[in-house]
Amino acid sequence: MSVRLIESLATTEPLADIFGDVSLIQAMLDFEVALARAQAQFKIIPPSAAAAIARKVQQEDAAAADFVHWGTTSQDAADTALVLLLKKAVPILDAGLLRIEKSLRKLAAKHKTTILMGRTLLQPAPPVTMALKAAGWSASIRRGRARLNLAAFEALIVQLGGASGTLAAMGNRGIQVAESMAKQLGLAFPDAPWHTHRDRLAELICACGILTGSLGKMARDISLLMQSEVGEAAEPVDDGRGGSSTMPQKRNPIASALTLAAASRVPGLTAAFLSQMVQEHERAVGGWQAEWPTVAAVIQSTGVAIASMAEAAEGLTVNPARMKQNLTATQGAIFAEKAALLLSQKTGREAAHQILERATDPGQLRNRTLSQTLAEIPEAQLEKGALSRLEDPRDYLGSANEFTNRLSRSRKNRARRGK
């Protein structure tokens, strides 16, 4: 099925199909068929009508046509159809997230000892490992996946309430019908209809909003590491994608760009959904009509971000040599904290701070490293051994490895998953 051009910037082909007309009409038919079967089961409509509806011949069969949509309201069909689309979409998101987690786990395992400078406020900071970076991305995305699945578990429910949400047209068999339908459609039936109680859908939308934030953080980091002046990592080169029409040699962070686009789009859509929750009485003025395009856009944008980061994670190139080179280029300035801690044990904190201010003056550090500078300051009485290890990044990683392990083995969020 063809994806429309403008939309194609904000969806993937499988998700475009799911939210396309064919899929939507099928979901609505599934609703009607399950409804008719359930109603026949409880003798609300004749079995022959249900059979005709199930064969979709009801248009020629006037008697059967009478019983299509019996005792329900259009929002029943619309909401259930939307849920059926979501039921197809969520596993696609989940699978993509698992791809990312798996790739990042591999990446972390491979780069336990790959050291790069930390960066805070986009300025150099003490060293970290590539493994810690990848594990951090991964853990946040794993938590996001748990939220998504839990929210889906709550939200994948049949809507059936009839005109006022009491199923009055089905007498006292309404709940039995609803539960039969739910079983047929592979959904749950909640305590009651939820025509104007949209909190479960809202939780799913919010889960997507949080996920695109986490994916966007990963994408921002990658796009920054890909800068030619940094050159520490790169997205994979894809079949033509990422090429530039004006600069043939360019390797553009296309996956990151698409992910950042989603991450800047979904928050506003989330706000749109949340502000639509204030719905009147039994069914609202402008209720689900307002939600559908928003839900479709959120799920599809999230899907783009997931698919993009899955590609990026699977093919990410890491350049340890540039990492080392960039780290060395700081002339030891990123070890000023370490030096200050060592010094202050001897001189007190205030004096140590002053020594470091002198030692890390850009004029001082122009041609020498921090350890060389400190060696020339008499007050900076560091021992030779300490001085020589000062700028060894392996000596100043703190709990980086342990944090990486904790982030990687953490499965406790699993318990929250809906399945």
Next chain:
Amino acid sequence: MSVRLIESLATTEPLADIFGDVSLIQAMLDFEVALARAQAQFKIIPPSAAAAIARKVQQEDAAAADFVHWGTTSQDAADTALVLLLKKAVPILDAGLLRIEKSLRKLAAKHKTTILMGRTLLQPAPPVTMALKAAGWSASIRRGRARLNLAAFEALIVQLGGASGTLAAMGNRGIQVAESMAKQLGLAFPDAPWHTHRDRLAELICACGILTGSLGKMARDISLLMQSEVGEAAEPVDDGRGGSSTMPQKRNPIASALTLAAASRVPGLTAAFLSQMVQEHERAVGGWQAEWPTVAAVIQSTGVAIASMAEAAEGLTVNPARMKQNLTATQGAIFAEKAALLLSQKTGREAAHQILERATDPGQLRNRTLSQTLAEIPEAQLEKGALSRLEDPRDYLGSANEFTNRLSRSRKNRARRGK
């Protein structure tokens, strides 16, 4: 502590205090004291320094002053302090939500047989009960409370990472220090620092966004029921509040107004938080600085909505007489669906629909009820008994009572609560 005038529209006094200067400074001191004690325990700083810091005399004690904030970064203190404020704020929200649930449960119990017309797209629809309405509000708010507590359970964690999130300045004892601190402060320590992984806070913000949506739905319903032309329910009259400077007799829906204000404000703030999740590397440019005012505003606005709806729920006046009167005033039109169902069993759906179109013509219904009109249409062959019961709302409530019971006894969401 005085609440500033403009802010006072979007906070309650207890929450204003929690996010006020005194409380914030105390939280930051708590962080420093817990840190110092933990560091003394693991011999990173001298016990005497920790003791001086704990006595807050460190400003006069230069040796102790050296060890304040040792090996940490300002975001460690800022994030942990924010979490400590949230730890005080969430129980206030929770208690308010419980008040609402309790009151609505009472309301539902009291009004099991109080019938009012349903309203869809703000037009008359088949009848519902006041109990079902209250149970619907309540269940959605209960689910929201579960989300809030679960999110708080995840988010109430110590931040401690130092300059680059590795706790390098604490050698190999960083995690022990962090866990000791967490214990002292009554928080958890997560797998790793979360300077630029803000998904747990985001979940808390989203939980508030969803809650204000559910509270806003309740407020919208109440404000609509309070219209003088409807007159079916009313907020309690408070000490002066709700009075009008120009119309002394007026009873304004003040609690609903404040709640609707929050419900229209929090979604945008939620979007602001989500779009701030894209944070660079180890600590971001404009990271937590952007979040603090947003988090404070979200929690406080949610608090206003909760406090307002608690008041409204506790003192809500229901007017069964007006409900009956409004229902009767529809001349039976809201039972057209019921009549159509009865008729179509005899005439088929299409014919029944046409009969009803004639019977519910406003000209027809002007002076007579639907049953009277139908009695005069020969094709409408309903039996006397069916006709006489046609406009009895008790006879067309479907599963309203069972839905109410299911919504009221539902405790399965409890399992999701963090405590």
Next chain:
Amino acid sequence: MSVRLIESLATTEPLADIFGDVSLIQAMLDFEVALARAQAQFKIIPPSAAAAIARKVQQEDAAAADFVHWGTTSQDAADTALVLLLKKAVPILDAGLLRIEKSLRKLAAKHKTTILMGRTLLQPAPPVTMALKAAGWSASIRRGRARLNLAAFEALIVQLGGASGTLAAMGNRGIQVAESMAKQLGLAFPDAPWHTHRDRLAELICACGILTGSLGKMARDISLLMQSEVGEAAEPVDDGRGGSSTMPQKRNPIASALTLAAASRVPGLTAAFLSQMVQEHERAVGGWQAEWPTVAAVIQSTGVAIASMAEAAEGLTVNPARMKQNLTATQGAIFAEKAALLLSQKTGREAAHQILERATDPGQLRNRTLSQTLAEIPEAQLEKGALSRLEDPRDYLGSANEFTNRLSRSRKNRARRGK
């Protein structure tokens, strides 16, 4: 052209066509043709290539194919194409807005003396006229139209910058090429390329955000007036639209519902656009890719709101009898302010307030009007004439008519229009 089902809730057919594939591809071709012609004019590419491109035969003509898109970047084509789509969309919005203004002007003219009760916080208030209400809607929409046209005037500009926004590949003839292109395409060329300066587009999006707010206010009012308990106005009955599958007699506020859906959707989309404005350097990571679906969604949702309110305005039914009846049903309570003002001239404000509190007690007003009640309170020394006119709404309209006239004749915003 068929409109996809989910989208069809948030667009109109003409706008769906404009943002459809055929239209977009045509706009991109128009860009390439105009570029080629301009470049041929300034001898950057051979005239024969430009001619082949203009005949769209360039795919068979290898020499011409070489010169397609010469010296530009893909964002040049994408942005200019988007602008060309907007150039077609804005007049549709403008025409719809003019329809609304015209209908509301007629409505105001017709209902100068149609009096209804004012409503504040959804409670009864002193009377207003239907003309004032319509003129208020109209003026706000007229100001919105002025903003839209001004923003479009600024935003309908060619994008042409090449790889870095310097048009380097066109030597020193870049600006001439750009200006020739602009002329061909009926657009302006701004001071410089605007690849990462998106404020003009943002202004257009904001203009739509403000407009949907104004249209949503009108829709909210109409849907409230349409409540069966109020019954003071009604949307026109459309060919089938607005009918209910469960309640044949129902007249749903469909135009209002679609407008309110748009009004709750566009603010979040506006936030999405604004947060995408922070774009890096010469061209951003995730820049226009993020914007396109947002811009298309905003324009189309605004279009739905405009088309819906145009229909509603043109066919709005007003029911002066119900207005009078509802006003009378307040038993004079809405004239309490008037009574208080009259009384306080005699008794002072505080005493008047107290008298009114007694007089407007619901117990008092149950069977009598305010003037009857006051007549029985000895302290309430109002003259007979004043008492008898107290509840005449025509006697308490203040400047309603003058405000209506001022709102209707106001043309000063015209000056701001771009044309």
Next chain:
Amino acid sequence: MSVRLIESLATTEPLADIFGDVSLIQAMLDFEVALARAQAQFKIIPPSAAAAIARKVQQEDAAAADFVHWGTTSQDAADTALVLLLKKAVPILDAGLLRIEKSLRKLAAKHKTTILMGRTLLQPAPPVTMALKAAGWSASIRRGRARLNLAAFEALIVQLGGASGTLAAMGNRGIQVAESMAKQLGLAFPDAPWHTHRDRLAELICACGILTGSLGKMARDISLLMQSEVGEAAEPVDDGRGGSSTMPQKRNPIASALTLAAASRVPGLTAAFLSQMVQEHERAVGGWQAEWPTVAAVIQSTGVAIASMAEAAEGLTVNPARMKQNLTATQGAIFAEKAALLLSQKTGREAAHQILERATDPGQLRNRTLSQTLAEIPEAQLEKGALSRLEDPRDYLGSANEFTNRLSRSRKNRARRGK
């Protein structure tokens, strides 16, 4: 006046004062005094009462107290007070914006020939000038200032409508009173009250939303240029600000951080305002109560961004040496487009593209420049002169200087300013 700690991240001291209690109470008093004087002038209240109110002694003067707030509603005072605060705030924003424009104009003038590499998708691109960059920032901010002033011109209006917006309590002198008040307060009086027509305020909020986007773009660029690996520009070092508690030598982009915080916060607040525009009838449920904290937050956040970027612009350090060095480090790759254009004149576009793909292969460019590589490819028949000029950035600036001039001299937006 002290600024609260959490808020202080999102306001400046002058703006905190303006939206503080003292200032707000003064604005409300100003409203009451102006009202009383106007009403005395038109004989609605006694001159003695107006005089007492003006002397603020009315609390002791019972007769005067009777006439405070006569015939108005609380929203009249609230809205007018808010407008009076905005009247004080906008010139502060305007002055800050002028500081930025002035500094950037100087910067552009100084760096007409300072060349740096362009960057698209955060990858190297053909060269631009620092002047063009500064002029681009400046022009977008100048357009934003024009929008702000125009919106303020429209929004700085008195609110006066009384209970239902008809000024009924003032008989037929309402408009005269309102116009007299407006004159006293230095505001305009619009066609009619605007209790539920909030589009003018919305325009002001949107203008701030657009401005923070433009300021955020500038801040993002600066923070990227400040990266140690780039080092092409730096924010000024402020008195202590920007220092790091863990890294004494660090120079943090604090102004950019605060601006980016504002730029990610204001869009959500803008959405909140826009979704609050749907206000019921004559005065809304949760109307201005919802707006005040939002308006205050938007103006203050915008103020932080303006003040921060003013500081940054005034003290921005540019490092032409690093710019040259970074540009050279691309080994000529950024001139691939230029080479392709030159080549394709000889070989056709497709062949040129293929040659460049080979020549810009990272393996090729490792130790040689693009011109050296091309010299060794036989098919790449570029003349010596062209080859030697290939990597001279001055030879590939296209219209950069002319664009800079056009952006700098552009004054046409001036016409749109309200003053």
